[in-house]
Amino acid sequence: MKLIQLTAAFIAGMTAITPLLFNSSPVTVFAEETVAESSLPDWVPADFGAALEFRNTYGTTHIQDGLVCLVFKEERECERKGDTKGEPHYRISASDGVMQQIKDDTYGTENSSSDYEVVVYKPLEAGDFEISLIDNWVKSSSLEPELGYVHYLAYHTFSVDENKSITETDRFSWMPDCLTEYQDYVQKNGEVSVKDNLIVFCLDSAAVTPYTWQQMHTGFGDHAELYEYYDCSKETEIPLDGGTIHLLKVFQATKDGYVTIGLEYRDDLIDESDKPAEKSLVADCVIIDDAKSVLLADTACFSITDSKTGKLVDIDENDKIFLNPDIRYSAGEEGIYASADIASVQMTENPFYWDIAQYKDADKFEVGLLYSNIPDGCFVDTESTVVRKFDNGAMDYTFKLKKVVSGDANGDGEFNVADVVSFQKWLLAAPDAQLTNWKAVDFCNDNRLNAFDLCLMKRELVRKTATTYVVPDEQFEFGVPFRVAEDGLKLYLGPDESYEAVASIPADTRLIEKGVQNGNNEWLFTEYNGQYGWINTLDTEGKLVIYFEEATKKPVIYLYPEEETDVHVELELTESELNSTYPKYNNGWDIIASTDGTLLNKADGSHHRYLFWDAVNCRTRFDFSKGFCVAGSDTESFLKEKLTYMGLTEEEMNDFIVYWLPLMEHNAYNLISFQGEAYTNSAKLNIVPEPDSECRIFMAYVPLDNTVEIEPQQLEKFERTGFSVVEWGGAELRQ
Numbered sequence: 001m002k003l004i005q006l007t008a009a010f011i012a013g014m015t016a017i018t019p020l021l022f023n024s025s026p027v028t029v030f031a032e033e034t035v036a037e038s039s040l041p042d043w044v045p046a047d048f049g050a051a052l053e054f055r056n057t058y059g060t061t062h063i064q065d066g067l068v069c070l071v072f073k074e075e076r077e078c079e080r081k082g083d084t085k086g087e088p089h090y091r092i093s094a095s096d097g098v099m100q101q102i103k104d105d106t107y108g109t110e111n112s113s114s115d116y117e118v119v120v121y122k123p124l125e126a127g128d129f130e131i132s133l134i135d136n137w138v139k140s141s142s143l144e145p146e147l148g149y150v151h152y153l154a155y156h157t158f159s160v161d162e163n164k165s166i167t168e169t170d171r172f173s174w175m176p177d178c179l180t181e182y183q184d185y186v187q188k189n190g191e192v193s194v195k196d197n198l199i200v201f202c203l204d205s206a207a208v209t210p211y212t213w214q215q216m217h218t219g220f221g222d223h224a225e226l227y228e229y230y231d232c233s234k235e236t237e238i239p240l241d242g243g244t245i246h247l248l249k250v251f252q253a254t255k256d257g258y259v260t261i262g263l264e265y266r267d268d269l270i271d272e273s274d275k276p277a278e279k280s281l282v283a284d285c286v287i288i289d290d291a292k293s294v295l296l297a298d299t300a301c302f303s304i305t306d307s308k309t310g311k312l313v314d315i316d317e318n319d320k321i322f323l324n325p326d327i328r329y330s331a332g333e334e335g336i337y338a339s340a341d342i343a344s345v346q347m348t349e350n351p352f353y354w355d356i357a358q359y360k361d362a363d364k365f366e367v368g369l370l371y372s373n374i375p376d377g378c379f380v381d382t383e384s385t386v387v388r389k390f391d392n393g394a395m396d397y398t399f400k401l402k403k404v405v406s407g408d409a410n411g412d413g414e415f416n417v418a419d420v421v422s423f424q425k426w427l428l429a430a431p432d433a434q435l436t437n438w439k440a441v442d443f444c445n446d447n448r449l450n451a452f453d454l455c456l457m458k459r460e461l462v463r464k465t466a467t468t469y470v471v472p473d474e475q476f477e478f479g480v481p482f483r484v485a486e487d488g489l490k491l492y493l494g495p496d497e498s499y500e501a502v503a504s505i506p507a508d509t510r511l512i513e514k515g516v517q518n519g520n521n522e523w524l525f526t527e528y529n530g531q532y533g534w535i536n537t538l539d540t541e542g543k544l545v546i547y548f549e550e551a552t553k554k555p556v557i558y559l560y561p562e563e564e565t566d567v568h569v570e571l572e573l574t575e576s577e578l579n580s581t582y583p584k585y586n587n588g589w590d591i592i593a594s595t596d597g598t599l600l601n602k603a604d605g606s607h608h609r610y611l612f613w614d615a616v617n618c619r620t621r622f623d624f625s626k627g628f629c630v631a632g633s634d635t636e637s638f639l640k641e642k643l644t645y646m647g648l649t650e651e652e653m654n655d656f657i658v659y660w661l662p663l664m665e666h667n668a669y670n671l672i673s674f675q676g677e678a679y680t681n682s683a684k685l686n687i688v689p690e691p692d693s694e695c696r697i698f699m700a701y702v703p704l705d706n707t708v709e710i711e712p713q714q715l716e717k718f719e720r721t722g723f724s725v726v727e728w729g730g731a732e733l734r735q
């Protein structure tokens with residue numbers, strides 16, 4: 001966030017506005033040209049008047065002609081730049097690489113109290129770029145590496161894509177910071193508006209008067225806080241009395257709930273709290289989605305997201321997406337309604353906000369989505385539309401788009417098993433493998449082809465042939481591997497022997513569990529030689545006819561009582577079989593635990609730092625809906641960061657890393673997810689006396705050849721209180 005200081009120049013600007021003056025003699029305060037002035041576009045300021053006009057038109061930044069220009073306002077001092085204490089008053093700090101500076105000139109006049117430093121950059125390569133204006137004469141708590149504490153007057157960020165197109169990525173990409181942008185913003189959004197989790201007030205007041213904007217409601221608690229206070233008034237060469245001040249006041253949501261923020265325009269010198277204000281602005285808001293979104297009262301928000309990633313879909317003027325309102329009022333007779341005459345409303349941006357205050361009394365208010373030209377290769381998943389309604393009359397509609405992927409790898413106009421075989425051969429680099437259209441099998445929509453596309457392709461084939469195969473209620477992208485115990489295991493088209501048997505599977509065949517039916521733990525869905533179907537995992541006597549490769553590896557249990565304590569520990573495994581233990585497990589462990597964590601096993605008098613156990617034939621279906629994709633070479637630093645955050649001590653963390661790092665760091669990537677109930681429900685700990693605090697960290701991971709996108713997992717911190725128990729372990733799922 002940019003730090004704003006109300007300097008004397010700022011205060012003067014609040015109390016005096018004057019027209020632009022271009023007849024004064026310009027004085028160049030400082031200039032260090034790196035490119036000929038004539039080679040730059042005309043819109044790039046080359047003198048004081050042009051810099052002033054730039055600030056009033058674009059604010060600090062403007063992108064055009066493949067360049068980005070920034071004009072910084074700097075307070076004029078009696079001593080010029082470089083003449084005080086051996087260091088300049090102002091300094092520009094910019095990222096290395098990505099952009100090249102091609103201009104840095106500072107302009108001023110004898111009449112102006114401010115100078116304007118003009119810098120221009122052109123892109124060199126794709127990447128992110130930061131630039132800031134620093135006041136060397138003011139020290140603050142903003143720490144810049146290697147430079148100590150510095151004071152930022154302005155901070156801006158940009159991104160450059162592969163085509164060297166520049167995009168501003170800081171908040172001023174949409175937030176006005178000059179008069180022209182302020183006026184355009186008010187015309188489009190009104191005096192009170194919201195943007196993501198910000199509540200924006202546009203405040204006009206008369207200069208050189210005692211009237212100011214005062215906060216009506218100070219009791220919005222921890223739901224919101226002041227985020228930005230910015231002067232968008234017209235900048236002039238000579239401050240004069242009169243005019244209008246245009247201020248931007250922005251609040252940021254911090255906690256879900258309902259909140260009202262109000263501002264009044266009153267005489268600051270007279271207590272007239274009992275009289276009506278000259279003007280008031282009120283934001284009646286609902287804060288939702290972990291304080292990431294704000295909706296004003298009687299406002300409907302419409303968002304279009306990617307059904308896979310959940311991210312907003314980019315729409316432009318060519319994507320003609322329309323809302324189709326169905327608004328009705330009771331006509332007085334039962335079951336009879338009069339429809340409001342509302343034409344389709346075009347979404348001009350995403351998300352799109354619509355003031356529905358005039359329809360708040362409608363008996364029925366529903367909105368569908370029409371489209372004539374949605375983004376290429378997409379269709380609307382109408383069944384997944386989410387509608388939320390709130391007590392302040394606000395509504396939130398989320399429509400989801402799905403990518404259209406044909407799956408026709410061999411170009412024969414059909415999507416079937418032959419396409420799966422063709423794609424699989426291509427992935428294995430078979431000499432005769434060909435893909436007629438690679439986009440047809442890019443099921444991950446990431447412009448890369450790998451085993452994950454093949455997995456999704458197979459899943460889609462199952463969905464398309466649902467009339468032949470019974471599609472599982474839950475499908476697994478990273479299923480548990482298993483092997484067949486005996487020859488002749490039947491593969492059925494459904495989870496019952498009444499369905500047709502389509503294959504006989506020989507012993508020791510390695511398969512992957514692909515899905516399950518709700519409430520049916522005996523049958524699992526899998527694939528054998530390109531044929532999808534179901535197998536019964538139990539024989540007529542109720543014994544498993546398959547065995548799972550996965551093992552619950554090296555869970556270790558640490559005990560930290562507040563005083564020396566006799567402790568009994570038992571394991572209850574529901575989806576695996578106990579394999580090895582140390583010390584030996586005899587219907588539990590009976591130990592004496594000391595405050596430093598050392599353990600005395602009562603059975604044989606041996607001493608230990610922890611209790612060790614592992615299990616085989618693990619049938620736990622681990623959750624990979626959220627997690628982290630980590631390069632093998634980054635595994636050590638990743639584990640140190642996450643394990644420390646979750647609450648392991650240095651000794652516990654070292655034990656964890658010493659065991660798992662050799663198994664993970666040589667993989668190209670590891671898909672990692674720390675398990676919660678999926679693990680604790682299948683491996684229950686029963687400890688007497690009962691601990692006061694318990695931390696059970698279980699890491700499941702999948703070795704990968706390529707990186708994948710996954711929603712980041714939110715991890716919980718562990719606080720040790722009283723008698724503490726800590727456990728860690730893990731499992732590898734090798735596909």
